[in-house]
Amino acid sequence: MVTADTRIDTEVVLSVDDLRTHFTTRWGTVKAVDGISFDLRRGETLGIVGESGCGKSVTMLSLMRLIPIPPGKIVSGSIVLDGEDIVPISEQEMAKIRGSKIALIIQDPMTSLNPVFSIGDQVEEAIKIHQDIPKRSITDRALEVLRKVNIPAAESRVKDYPHQMSGGMRQRVVGAIGISCQPQVLIADEPTTSLDVTIQAQYLKLLKDIQKESDLSIIFITHDFGIVAKMCDRVAVMYAGRIVEHGSVRDIFNNPSHPYTEALLASVPRMDRVVDRLYSIEGQPPPLHDLPVGCAFANRCPVVMDKCIETYPEIKAVSDGHTAACWKVE
Amino acid sequence: MQKYLVRRFILALVTLLCVSLIIFIMSRVSGDPRHIYLDDYSTQEDWDRMGEVLGLDKPYYEQYGIFIKGAVRGDFGKSVREARPVTDVVIERAPATLLLGAVAFSFSILIGVPLGILSAVKRGTMMDNFGKFIALIGQSAPPFWLGIMLMFFFAVKLGMVPPYGKQDWNSIILPAVTLGWYYAAANLRLVRSAMLDVLDSEYIKLARAKGVNSRTIIMKHAFRNALIPPLTFAGVTIGALVTGSLVVETVFAWPGLGRLAIEALFAFDYPLLQGVVITFTLLYVTAAFIVDVLYAYVDPRIRYA
Numbered sequence: 001m002v003t004a005d006t007r008i009d010t011e012v013v014l015s016v017d018d019l020r021t022h023f024t025t026r027w028g029t030v031k032a033v034d035g036i037s038f039d040l041r042r043g044e045t046l047g048i049v050g051e052s053g054c055g056k057s058v059t060m061l062s063l064m065r066l067i068p069i070p071p072g073k074i075v076s077g078s079i080v081l082d083g084e085d086i087v088p089i090s091e092q093e094m095a096k097i098r099g100s101k102i103a104l105i106i107q108d109p110m111t112s113l114n115p116v117f118s119i120g121d122q123v124e125e126a127i128k129i130h131q132d133i134p135k136r137s138i139t140d141r142a143l144e145v146l147r148k149v150n151i152p153a154a155e156s157r158v159k160d161y162p163h164q165m166s167g168g169m170r171q172r173v174v175g176a177i178g179i180s181c182q183p184q185v186l187i188a189d190e191p192t193t194s195l196d197v198t199i200q201a202q203y204l205k206l207l208k209d210i211q212k213e214s215d216l217s218i219i220f221i222t223h224d225f226g227i228v229a230k231m232c233d234r235v236a237v238m239y240a241g242r243i244v245e246h247g248s249v250r251d252i253f254n255n256p257s258h259p260y261t262e263a264l265l266a267s268v269p270r271m272d273r274v275v276d277r278l279y280s281i282e283g284q285p286p287p288l289h290d291l292p293v294g295c296a297f298a299n300r301c302p303v304v305m306d307k308c309i310e311t312y313p314e315i316k317a318v319s320d321g322h323t324a325a326c327w328k329v330e
Numbered sequence: 331m332q333k334y335l336v337r338r339f340i341l342a343l344v345t346l347l348c349v350s351l352i353i354f355i356m357s358r359v360s361g362d363p364r365h366i367y368l369d370d371y372s373t374q375e376d377w378d379r380m381g382e383v384l385g386l387d388k389p390y391y392e393q394y395g396i397f398i399k400g401a402v403r404g405d406f407g408k409s410v411r412e413a414r415p416v417t418d419v420v421i422e423r424a425p426a427t428l429l430l431g432a433v434a435f436s437f438s439i440l441i442g443v444p445l446g447i448l449s450a451v452k453r454g455t456m457m458d459n460f461g462k463f464i465a466l467i468g469q470s471a472p473p474f475w476l477g478i479m480l481m482f483f484f485a486v487k488l489g490m491v492p493p494y495g496k497q498d499w500n501s502i503i504l505p506a507v508t509l510g511w512y513y514a515a516a517n518l519r520l521v522r523s524a525m526l527d528v529l530d531s532e533y534i535k536l537a538r539a540k541g542v543n544s545r546t547i548i549m550k551h552a553f554r555n556a557l558i559p560p561l562t563f564a565g566v567t568i569g570a571l572v573t574g575s576l577v578v579e580t581v582f583a584w585p586g587l588g589r590l591a592i593e594a595l596f597a598f599d600y601p602l603l604q605g606v607v608i609t610f611t612l613l614y615v616t617a618a619f620i621v622d623v624l625y626a627y628v629d630p631r632i633r634y635a
Contacts, residue, residue, distance in 0.1 A: 095541050106535060108532055112532040114551055115629070115631060116555055117554075163631050
């Protein structure tokens with residue numbers, strides 16, 4: 001049997017180490033991302049899951065270096081992309097990397113394309129910026145990527161404007177822009193949230209196909225465990241700006257080791273079980289400008305201990321390639 | 331696109347027709363012009379003869395027909411005061427107003443739009459505050475007062491420009507600034523808020539994620555979208571600049587249509603006043619039509635609607 005792990009190349013294309021992104025506000029410093037580390041290998045899909053406000057989107061923006069400065073700032077850590085740390089480099093240098101080595105698919109297809117430029121213009125623009133090739137080839141390349149994302153009659157649709165396309169179609173165009181310069185890493189920030197279910201399934205399959213073809217590494221930001229199970233090789237569960245559990249999809253689903261992961265999984269509706277009420281996690285995540293010294297999940301945790309409130313748990317190995325930040329793990 | 335233009339053009343014609351009807355009704359409602367043309371020593375005979383000459387003995391709908399028929403051929407009758415065709419008088423005065431309007435319009439765009447962009451891009455800085463100051467003066471100071479103040483400082487105290495009249499090339503500066511400042515302020519605020527909205531949008535985020543540099547983001551992606559509200563406003567501006575010239579031309583003794591309208595009003599010169607109002611309408615409608623065309627050019631959602 002071919003397992004997920006053997007299929008994946010071992011070469012690391014993106015390595016994040018102790019990344020901290022803070023925002024200065026009048027309530028204090030908001031630690032939106034506070035010391036996360038992970039590696040992304042070639043051809044691998046990493047899912048980042050967690051509830052709203054846990055730092056998923058700020059992680060994504062940090063990786064693209066699109067944090068609004070001020071109030072935000074990457075205060076420490078490194079993001080090594082293709083052997084180069086992109087945290088200290090200048091904005092001009094970063095602009096060359098965005099779209100070419102690391103690309104982004106954002107959530108809402110209805111607003112993510114510029115209404116006053118044609119589809120063709122918007123795809124070609126990305127290619128023009130990063131590839132020094134004649135105009136003719138740019139047009140050809142744009143058509144090629146549009147066909148790759150299954151835009152029917154791409155030759156005639158390039159002249160269309162976003163308002164002439166459906167949501168699913170627009171999201172494919174956004175995808176086409178993402179892959180137009182053959183990036184190594186594609187960050188997909190809940191790309192299917194606003195699509196209906198059948199279109200969603202098509203889109204996910206499309207992403208998978210493109211990934212297989214070009215050995216693309218994908219970071220999939222979502223709160224949908226169904227998508228995680230379908231799309232991802234590994235999962236990082238985020239809570240209050242930190243990764244609390246990290247492992248292969250199988251590890252996370254079969255052996256969740258952090259109480260938060262367990263709670264998240266328990267709150268997913270299931271076809272094979274009849275319940276009166278869906279499970280929900282009591283309480284609220286702590287405010288990010290006023291994090292407790294101990295574990296941030298302690299006040300909601302069903303198995304909390306004194307130790308959890310006093311000290312933040314270290315990240316410990318549960319098994320090979322599976323870690324969790326919980327005192328419960330021995 | 332063609333359908334859109336044809337529709338706009340027909341609408342423009344309908345507007346002109348409506349205005350002509352309103353003007354006709356108002357001029358009839360305001361009384362019989364013979365009361366002005368004839369003096370106390372006129373006889374009933376004079377009265378009737380004048381009615382025949384002016385066509386006032388005919389029913390109203392026929393009078394309107396004659397009015398429209400003349401207007402289409404550019405014939406608005408004879409000015410009472412000047413005793414020559416209204417069209418000649420209007421054509422004589424129009425260039426001064428058009429020149430003033432064009433300079434004031436350029437001023438409102440050249441000051442308002444760049445300051446609006448800068449205020450949005452550099453929100454919360456000194457630049458933004460400077461923009462707010464300019465906008466505050468423009469929107470709160472009434473033009474007649476602003477005109478007099480500018481005249482006092484720049485013409486009387488500093489002697490940099492002529493205080494009034496149309497003599498040298500620089501005599502247009504003060505009236506144009508007075509006329510255009512309000513619209514410069516309005517444009518500044520419109521562009522600023524449109525720009526802030528656009529810069530915060532998802533498609534700007536995606537453009538940045540594509541690797542587009544900040545300059546191109548602002549000048550291409552954001553500006554084109556932020557242009558839509560001020561463009562809508564430009565139609566109003568051009569029209570309002572023409573009518574606004576009534577006050578400013580009077581303050582600065584500028585020999586244009588605005589002053590002509592005031593002169594005609596005080597002289598009870600109805601045909602001339604009608605001619606000026608129709609000319610104002612024509613300018614307004616033409617400006618609005620041009621804006622509609624530009625609008626479709628900038629925003630594809632209108633082009634294909």
